[in-house]
Amino acid sequence: MDGAKGRGAGKRRARPGDDKMPFRRRMQRRKVCRFCSERIPIDYKDVRLLGNFITERGKLIPNRITGNCARHQRELTTAVKRARNVALLPFSSTTV
Numbered sequence: 245m246d247g248a249k250g251r252g253a254g255k256r257r258a259r260p261g262d263d264k265m266p267f268r269r270r271m272q273r274r275k276v277c278r279f280c281s282e283r284i285p286i287d288y289k290d291v292r293l294l295g296n297f298i299t300e301r302g303k304l305i306p307n308r309i310t311g312n313c314a315r316h317q318r319e320l321t322t323a324v325k326r327a328r329n330v331a332l333l334p335f336s337s338t339t340v
């Protein structure tokens with residue numbers, strides 16, 4: 245009742261779940277945008293290229309994993325969607 249929530253025991257912070265990613269470098273080995281570095285043009289007909297950026301189930305891999313820059317990730321997304329529309333890539337493949 246008497247407002248004990250605000251100033252209760254101030255040293256009670258022994259929660260183990262408080263550390264989000266204590267090690268900042270886990271598996272981060274210099275991701276660089278492949279399209280920027282290698283000057284690869286993004287083509288929706290290039291299924292082999294686009295296939296590197298979708299999962300087995302046909303989902304797009306986010307750029308925080310692939311390391312693409314925002315611009316190329318956007319172009320890649322457009323290319324994948326375009327490729328899906330012309331049936332070069334699946335919308336979803338639930339073979340698992």
Ligand SMILES: [Zn+2]
Pocket residue numbers: 277278279280281312313314315316317
């Ligand atoms: Zn790029």
